[in-house]
Amino acid sequence: MVSLSKRTGQKEGYRAGYSEGYRLGGCRALIDRIPTEPPPYFNVKVMYVPQGFESIDEGVSSGLGKIVRECIVVRPEQVLEAALQQRPDIILVMNGLHVFPDDFQHSMTQLREAGFRTAIWFVDDPYFTEETPGLAQHFDVVFTHELSCVPLYQSVGVREVYYLPLGVHPELFTPLMAGPAYRSDICFIGNAFRNRAALFDELAPFLKGKQVRIIGGYWERLARYKELSPFIHSGFIPPAETVKFYNGAKIVINLHRPTQSGDDNRNSLNLPGRSINPRTFEINACGTLQITDIREDLSHYYTPGIDIETFGSVQELKHKISYYLSQEDQRRSIAQRALQTTMTRHTYVHRLPELLTLIEAQRLN
Template sequence: MRVIHITSGVESLSNLDFNMSRAYENINKKSTHKINIVSKENESIQSLLAKIKNFKPDVIIVFRAPLPTAFLSALKKLQISIGRWVVDDPHRIDKHVLKSKPYDFVITQEKNCLSVYKKNDLKAIHGPLATNEKEYYPMKVNENYVSDICFIGTPYKNRLAIIDSLADLLQEKNTFIIGPKWEQLKNYTALKTSIINQTLPPNEVAKYYNGAKIVLNLNRPINDVGLNKQKINAITPNNRTFDIAACQSFQLTAYLEELEAYYKLKDEIICFKHKEELREHILYYLEHSEERQRIAQKAYNRTLFNHTYTIRLQHFLDQLQSFIK
């Protein structure tokens, strides 16, 4: 199958354009699928059409940001199947449904949203995220990155509540809470010395993951931006799950229904369903380093075998080939 993948041009800490482009390059070297990666920021309609006509793709994928109307109208005249790949479901599902109607199909990273698109007469396929093992990997770090407990992320309301509930424990331990605007914590004063109020690039994030005994993986609220009015639950693991595991770091992650489709629960990954259970797990695994390291090693092995972008996209392209027929 021949695919034109149009990158988003959206800069993010997840580095998705770079990670996926690298994976496609790997696939091009050894697969029957051939992918041409195109940046719409660097293309006029005429040059984009020329590349498509020359490459003769079976399908065009528009990643994240929808194409300008003029671009999309021109592409549709070629009568090639065009799909839009979204990565913020279910949090922006209302907007994604509306913006995706001109496309032939949607690729969503969230499995629980497939039925929503179907109800809106949109064909949809599941395309979960993964990790770039060249960016997230085991490494030795200096003492500045070492911690008992580490969380890196945005202070959504549910995350603030969880961190506040653990404030006494986090204050006793060597803790890092990293990201902007954590001064919203009720216990900010008590935790102030543990907070790094800045956004970190992936290479720094990987160092903090490697230096932590326990990395917390806390989900975001499902309707945090008001664009999930049906309150569709997220059930697919986020890319942070795979990034942490790729660092061979131990994580405690909020439970999601689909987690066990990716890792063996209680063997390769440890979940929690409420704040009290999270506290219990933190106390237990800080005291049981061998068990913690064994679980982290198993998650690492599973991730390299199943959850890198190269592996994920190869599997996705195999599925897509059947999907568009």
């Protein structure tokens, strides 16, 4: 005889599986209805130098492969030799930080002197502004995903500086069936910067009784770590796992890291964070409701209350979590509009033509 608790568990599992399948079916139908137009074509050979972050690097190299004559991917330590052999029209470097060798800047200077067109795309701004201005001076064109850093690079003599946000790799971040192991009411993925630890410490009583996942490093910083520890998965997870957790969540919280100089940042200029992070696009590409803190340029890409939700205080966040957990249809509608906006405007195939157009226009002048 099946016990009452087992029957209840079976019913809950069935409902959760049905709801997940219904969500996925709606997302896939929406994607199928998006008109597909051939992307613009650029008759150039691009050498791409990745930074080592799979979700960005694969998205950029895949996107370039769809719109240029040839895309070559080389490691930072190979760039000088490879460029002299391959003779690319454009050398595009992603970020130029963390995994790049000490002599990389010298290599880029040599390549510019040899007549190569060079560009760098900073995607960790403004958190490393003690290093990036010096690095920027070794390139013809500088792109930054952070509005506040455009004047910074102009001030050190870079003539071509452009604000350009990142996008999403749609072959990686996409709606899928996550499975029971990835389901949650509320999910947050990221390191425990001080503002994030403070947020979850304040949320702790509210989160009791909910299915919560907090994934990332340094969460031992929490003052209420013991209370929240059942929700925490410490350490890095690969992008393919991140996608599953986003898909399995009813709500994903996005909270940008603080910009003040300190243990976690090298931003002694204390430039503010005005622009959204790549995670904003990645969460929305999974067809899951995102509730994010507000950055100045958010409304350029999404419309709060239509294809994303926002919060300005812990109290507002708690209110919106409670509301959307109880309103499945509305939660799903906003998430699907977010998916549509992302897939029609914010993939790398949408973003990279702007980058190449700006590089090419200046080269031809």
